[in-house]
Amino acid sequence: MISLVLLGTGNLAKHLFNAFLGIEEIKVLQLIGRNEDQLNYFKNRVVTGTDFTKIVDADIYIIAVSDDAIASVATFLKEKKGLVVHTSGNVPLQSLGDQNKKGVLYPLQTFSEGRKINFKEMPICVEAEDKKNLDLLKKLAGLISLEVHEITGDQRKSLHLAAVFVNNFTNFLFTIGHDICTEHNLPFSLLTPLIKETVNKLETLPPIASQTGPAKRNDLKTMESHLDQLKDKNYQDIYSLFSKLIGEKYGQKL
Amino acid sequence: MISLVLLGTGNLAKHLFNAFLGIEEIKVLQLIGRNEDQLNYFKNRVVTGTDFTKIVDADIYIIAVSDDAIASVATFLKEKKGLVVHTSGNVPLQSLGDQNKKGVLYPLQTFSEGRKINFKEMPICVEAEDKKNLDLLKKLAGLISLEVHEITGDQRKSLHLAAVFVNNFTNFLFTIGHDICTEHNLPFSLLTPLIKETVNKLETLPPIASQTGPAKRNDLKTMESHLDQLKDKNYQDIYSLFSKLIGEKYGQKL
Numbered sequence: 379m380i381s382l383v384l385l386g387t388g389n390l391a392k393h394l395f396n397a398f399l400g401i402e403e404i405k406v407l408q409l410i411g412r413n414e415d416q417l418n419y420f421k422n423r424v425v426t427g428t429d430f431t432k433i434v435d436a437d438i439y440i441i442a443v444s445d446d447a448i449a450s451v452a453t454f455l456k457e458k459k460g461l462v463v464h465t466s467g468n469v470p471l472q473s474l475g476d477q478n479k480k481g482v483l484y485p486l487q488t489f490s491e492g493r494k495i496n497f498k499e500m501p502i503c504v505e506a507e508d509k510k511n512l513d514l515l516k517k518l519a520g521l522i523s524l525e526v527h528e529i530t531g532d533q534r535k536s537l538h539l540a541a542v543f544v545n546n547f548t549n550f551l552f553t554i555g556h557d558i559c560t561e562h563n564l565p566f567s568l569l570t571p572l573i574k575e576t577v578n579k580l581e582t583l584p585p586i587a588s589q590t591g592p593a594k595r596n597d598l599k600t601m602e603s604h605l606d607q608l609k610d611k612n613y614q615d616i617y618s619l620f621s622k623l624i625g626e627k628y629g630q631k632l
Numbered sequence: 633m634i635s636l637v638l639l640g641t642g643n644l645a646k647h648l649f650n651a652f653l654g655i656e657e658i659k660v661l662q663l664i665g666r667n668e669d670q671l672n673y674f675k676n677r678v679v680t681g682t683d684f685t686k687i688v689d690a691d692i693y694i695i696a697v698s699d700d701a702i703a704s705v706a707t708f709l710k711e712k713k714g715l716v717v718h719t720s721g722n723v724p725l726q727s728l729g730d731q732n733k734k735g736v737l738y739p740l741q742t743f744s745e746g747r748k749i750n751f752k753e754m755p756i757c758v759e760a761e762d763k764k765n766l767d768l769l770k771k772l773a774g775l776i777s778l779e780v781h782e783i784t785g786d787q788r789k790s791l792h793l794a795a796v797f798v799n800n801f802t803n804f805l806f807t808i809g810h811d812i813c814t815e816h817n818l819p820f821s822l823l824t825p826l827i828k829e830t831v832n833k834l835e836t837l838p839p840i841a842s843q844t845g846p847a848k849r850n851d852l853k854t855m856e857s858h859l860d861q862l863k864d865k866n867y868q869d870i871y872s873l874f875s876k877l878i879g880e881k882y883g884q885k886l
Contacts, residue, residue, distance in 0.1 A: 445854065468854050487826055488844055490833065501822045527822065536816040537823075539858045544809040544823050545830045546845030547874045548802050553839040553881070555798040562790040568755045568781065569791075569798050570834060572741055576799045577831050579744065580824060585807040590742055591800030600699065600722050604793045612877045619873055620801045623866045627807070 380518050383433055383460075384409045384424075385451050386442035387416035389489040390465055394442060395420060397497045397522040404521055408434050430454040438463060438518060440483065441474075449473045461511050467538025471505060471531055481506035481515050484534055485523075488545050501525040503534055554613055586627075593624035634658050634772050637687055637714075638678075639705050640696035641665035643743040644719055646673060648696060651751045651776040653677065658775060662688050684708040692717060692772060694737065695728075703727045715765050721792025725759060725785055735760035735769050738788055739777075742799050755779040757788055808867055840881075847878035 382398065384391055384406060391411070398404045408425045410433060411417055417426045433439070433454060441451050441464045448464045455462045456477040463481040464474060474480040482505040487495055502519040504526060506512040512528065519526040529537070552573070559566045579588045592600040601621055608614045636652065638645055638660060645665070652658045662679045664687060665671055671680045687693070687708060695705050695718045702718045709716045710731040717735040718728060728734040736759040741749055756773040758780060760766040766782065773780040783791070806827070813820045833842045846854035855875055862868045 445851070468857060486822055488829055488833075488842075490837070490842065490844075493829075493833065493836065495829065496825075500825050503822075525822075525825075529818070533816050533818055535857070535861060536812050537818060539861050540809040540812040540818075540823060541826055542845055542858060543805045543812070543870075544827050546843070546847065546878070547870070548805050548827070548830055549833075549839050549843055550874055550878055550881075551797045551802050551805070552834065553843065555794040556839050558790050558794040558797070562787050564783070564787055564791060564794075566834075566838070568740055568757075568779075569794060571750075571754050571779075572795055573798050573802070573831055573834070575742055575747075575749065576802055577827055579742075579747065579803075580806065580820075580827070582747065583744070584820070585803050585810050588742075588744065589800070589803055589807070590744075591796055593800065597699070603722060603789070604796060607789060607793050612880070615873060616801070616877070617796075619869060620804055623870070624800070624804055626866070627804075 379403055379405055380438060380514070380521075381405045381407050381436040382518075383407055383436045383439045384442060385411070385430075385433075385439060387411035387413050387419070388442065388444070389491055390485070391442040392419060392491075393489050393495055393497075394440065394465075394485070395424070399423065401521045404518070407436050433458070436460050438481075438514065440465065445469050449475070452478060461506070461514060463506075463515065467541065468535055471507070479507070479511055481511055482531070482534065483515055483519060484537075486537060486541065488541075497522045498524050501527055503527050503529045503537065505529060505531060505534060551616075554616065557610075557613075589624065589628065591624070593621035594628050596625060634692060634768070634775075635690040636660045636772075637690040637693045638663045638696060639665070639684070639687075639693060641667050641670035641673070642696065642698070643745055644739070645696040646745075647743050647749055647751075648694065648719075648739070649674060649678070655775045658772070661690050687712070690714050692735075692768065694719065699723050703729070706732060715760070715768060717760075717769065721795065722789055725761070733761070733765055735765055736785075736788065737769055737773060738791075740791060740795065742795075751776045752778050755781055757781050757783045757791065759783060759785060759788060805870075808870065811864075811867075843878065843882065845878070847875035848882050850879060 398406050406424050409420045410427050420426050437460050439455050439462045445466050448469050452474045461481050462474050462478040463483045471480050484503040486501040502523045504515040506515050556566045652660050660678050663674045664681050674680050691714050693709050693716045699720050702723050706728045715735050716728050716732040717737045725734050738757040740755040756777045758769040760769050809823050810820045
């Protein structure tokens with residue numbers, strides 16, 4: 379049995395809480411957060427509270443709050459004997475303070491309100507200062523996911539950066555595609571089979587081998603016609619930059 | 633029964649040929665292409681040839697060649713009575729010449745050698761000059777796909793442009809993610825559940841509502857740390873441009 383206290387009430391706290399709740403070997407003792415409204419989500423399912431000075435003893439304390447608040451939440455835990463972990467991709471382990479036993483449990487996923495995530499397939503990256511605590515974290519993570527990976531702090535920062543490219547920026551490209559469709563009275567759903575195949579290809583080919591399109595084949599006529607069609611200067615900038623970089627990567631001089 | 637002649641031997645010609653082959657109501661009479669090696673793929677399954685002056689009569693002639701070659705292939709068909717269509721996203725109907733009955737059959741998908749495409753779910757966009765030919769094209773497309781859409785030439789150009797954003801540029805972002813992983817000894821597969829969820833979210837939310845990340849929440853500290861990590865100047869440029877545009881779109885001044 380691993381006993382836990384969860385600190386935070388955001389999307390990640392909610393998703394983690396739901397994942398832990400179904401596991402017999404995990405006991406969530408308490409959920410603490412400043413936001414009283416958000417605590418309603420958890421009430422009746424676990425002991426909740428807003429007072430960070432009243433945290434009970436547990437094996438692991440999971441701080442699932444915004445990056446900026448991690449260090450200050452950790453100060454409430456400096457007398458505790460359990461392992462204190464945060465869940466951020468970009469905050470160093472050391473931010474958890476000198477006195478705590480420290481670790482990181484970084485779920486590599488994008489969490490939205492109301493969307494169910496398949497935790498079993500979701501990578502959880504773990505980090506700790508010694509083998510004993512690393513094993514404890516691996517055990518906890520292994521109870522909710524089949525994809526537990528031990529990584530370094532530097533690797534975690536790199537993964538977080540890579541996630542910004544493949545999630546945040548990709549989603550913005552989808553927004554541009556959506557805008558173009560809307561402007562021309564086309565349903566965005568026309569593009570979803572193409573988007574799915576773009577992703578499915580990753581199963582058989584590295585992305586560098588799947589690149590297609592006018593920039594790769596140096597099709598200047600098509601690129602010029604595309605730039606002419608784009609009225610939004612910002613979208614033109616994106617188009618030009620990608621075309622230049624794809625051209626360079628595949629050996630074209632543009 | 634619709635009789636066809638296919639002109640071209642590339643990926644799209646192969647995928648279309650395989651899709652047509654399984655349909656009782658379609659008869660592919662002939663496949664013509666310049667590239668003798670590529671014709672081997674089709675031999676024993678259909679009459680093949682390299683001579684464009686020996687094209688037999690058919691209901692529809694499908695020109696599946698590169699954009700630049702469409703007009704010249706069409707000149708071989710100017711005496712024919714059947715409907716002449718091309719399959720390009722970006723070439724006007726008029727490029728098929730004055731004398732032909734003209735149409736477009738544009739499958740909105742990325743075709744790679746050896747990858748099977750689910751034609752039934754793939755949008756096929758059709759265009760023709762009159763109702764009779766439009767109906768014929770719709771009938772043909774409807775035999776291989778459940779997603780047949782009648783669109784204008786302008787809409788087709790816009791779709792092609794949107795496809796470049798959501799496929800070509802998205803794939804390049806995946807390449808950047810792959811590069812970052814490789815540089816830090818991380819398997820790219822760690823990112824695939826995140827990538828899949830980025831796409832799956834589109835089923836319930838428009839992309840503008842799913843945007844997350846440091847640029848959206850104006851988290852300058854994280855963005856600065858990410859830019860510091862990127863050694864490749866080109867990747868820094870992509871990072872900065874997206875961050876600026878996402879910030880502007882969501883009302884942050886950067």
